[in-house]
């Protein structure tokens with residue numbers, strides 16, 4: 001909706017009304033068309049101000065409407081009609097003017113912005129382009145290079161930067177609507193000829209081809225398979241090379257290709273999934289809206305290795321006072337320097353003062369006595385962690401929340417070391433902890449809803465996408481990684497190379513293939529876990545039994561590499577070779593290829609031709625199958641939780657929506673059929689056996705992902 005009132009005698013004030021962000025739904029667009037017409041034809045109205053209710057100008061087109069047939073007036077003629085009026089129309093921008101919201105403002109003759117508001121054209125992040133004239137007006141207003149950067153990244157711009165770029169005409173610290181009303185009155189009678197951006201020529205650029213070549217190269221490199229950034233460059237090129245009307249035609253054509261693409265659907269799904277995960281629930285029925293978080297002002301971190309340092313930085317950057325504890329003196333000194341450096345660099349990037357004073361350091365665990373919340377980040381060893389939890393129980397004030405950053409150990413077992421297990425949750429950060437967006441908040445059977453609510457709120461404060469998950473081996477992310485990696489190892493046994501597997505996964509859109517990732521994180525990490533699980537058997541060198549553990553197929557390849565000291569990048573060799581330890585450039589390793597050949601010969605394994613399709617199906621469908629098991633077990637509340645974890649923590653390409661969304665896109669029946677096939681061929685691989693929830697969903701007609709929760713609820717109610 002949009003409401004027209006007359007203020008200050010002759011100003012028509014149009015207020016967009018569609019909480020919470022005044023998105024341009026069909027009703028809002030209709031409201032704008034009607035109120036603009038009314039204001040223009042009212043002789044008492046001399047000028048018009050457009051604002052949004054509740055402190056937000058407009059969050060853009062209503063994304064919820066994208067999946068359905070278009071109704072209501074289209075945006076483009078609506079904005080043209082505003083620009084064409086002969087009474088000045090001024091946008092009063094509070095909060096945000098994003099996407100279609102900024103495009104609406106660009107159709108106005110002037111823009112006034114509050115100093116705390118921001119603007120941007122983030123359509124590219126939704127798999128789209130600014131197709132309500134934004135790709136044609138912005139370059140005409142601020143020049144091609146700046147517009148290209150904003151449109152291809154979707155970056156939000158502060159009011160100050162918007163003024164500098166020339167997107168807005170004035171910044172105010174005062175009441176935005178009052179200021180804009182006064183401004184509008186002051187420009188009544190002035191010619192509007194020079195205020196209609198669509199009539200501007202695009203500011204000339206000296207070497208246009210070079211500018212677009214560089215931009216295209218940049219987006220192709222950073223977007224790795226995403227089509228919207230490439231299309232955005234093409235749209236801006238149209239602005240720079242074609243008259244406005246033809247440019248608009250091109251904008252519409254390009255948008256049409258994006259609008260119906262699977263990538264746009266996936267990215268829009270991700271937008272809502274990212275928000276849906278904050279509405280967490282536990283199998284006990286506890287929920288986000290009925291559980292009150294505790295206030296946390298003082299936090300502590302125990303253990304200042306790589307993870308602990310990143311966590312301390314993330315907490316301090318969120319404005320919390322942090323006690324950082326490390327018992328080893330040398331490690332403490334190194335950590336102090338590293339944390340200060342990270343805080344300084346982060347502050348420089350964000351243009352704020354570094355929060356150095358918020359972090360205090362100690363080698364004594366007694367220093368955490370006054371903390372409201374403690375995050376344990378010591379070495380991944382159950383005995384060590386148990387000891388720390390026992391010490392914390394003795395040292396901390398009553399009511400302190402005790403969190404563990406374990407990536408795989410049993411959170412409930414740690415909770416049992418304390419007299420208050422309800423105050424214990426996992427806070428599983430991802431390295432580097434101050435950069436990575438994902439936080440798994442792991443609740444055990446005894447964690448209180450308040451403890452979960454507090455960890456979730458703290459995650460939000462740190463700018464994380466926090467997902468509440470149940471306690472099981474590997475939680476959600478690492479649990480699903482296991483079958484994925486297992487398949488990759490089996491593929492090597494059957495004839496693939498690390499290069500082939502990684503290439504298939506990277507072409508799919510992963511930032512890194514499984515073997516490059518394994519080299520980066522260190523092969524010894526998994527080796528230690530497998531040893532603790534009794535899976536590593538150095539004596540089992542040949543014969544079929546060498547590749548069977550605990551009754552199932554097992555690949556000892558990773559163990560064999562570790563026995564050779566091939567721990568990955570840090571050792572200068574792993575699945576690949578590197579120029580020197582620590583180098584990041586992976587090169588194919590003839591030694592490894594030779595080793596694989598000998599291994600296959602020793603075990604009598606025939607070599608097959610393996611193509612990219614098989615790599616994707618084996619690795620991804622095994623991972624997806626485990627995702628369905630996780631849903632069945634109630635470890636994740638819904639598919640959005642799993643997808644958010646994979647997109648924000650595991651490098652799953654966002655434009656493919658996450659593994660569960662992807663399963664829906666390729667067809668659940670198809671995934672089931674391929675898993676059945678692979679399980680028939682590899683009956684000793686339980687991960688390939690299709691999970692019953694997947695069967696159930698296919699039997700229910702493969703409903704859209706939004707309906708999966710209903711099927712899951714039915715499965716749970718029958719247990």
Ligand SMILES: CCCCCCC/C=C/C(=O)SCCNC(=O)CCNC(=O)[C@H](O)C(C)(C)COP(=O)(O)OP(=O)(O)OC[C@H]1O[C@@H](n2cnc3c(N)ncnc32)[C@H](O)[C@@H]1OP(=O)(O)O
Nearest residue numbers: 020021023059060061062063064098099100122131132275
């Ligand atoms: C051929 C057809 C031609 C069509 C031309 C179309 C050209 C224009 C396209 C667009 O405009 S696409 C949309 C571009 N806009 C955006 O990408 C902005 C998205 N929103 C945000 O970035 C943020 O929400 C915000 C506006 C900065 C506010 O952030 P805040 O943290 O305060 O709140 P959130 O939790 O993010 O959102 C609250 C609530 O609002 C919902 N929402 C936000 N934006 C939209 C939107 N554009 N459409 C529909 N709904 C929106 C969001 O989902 C949250 O809802 P709940 O999860 O709480 O239900």
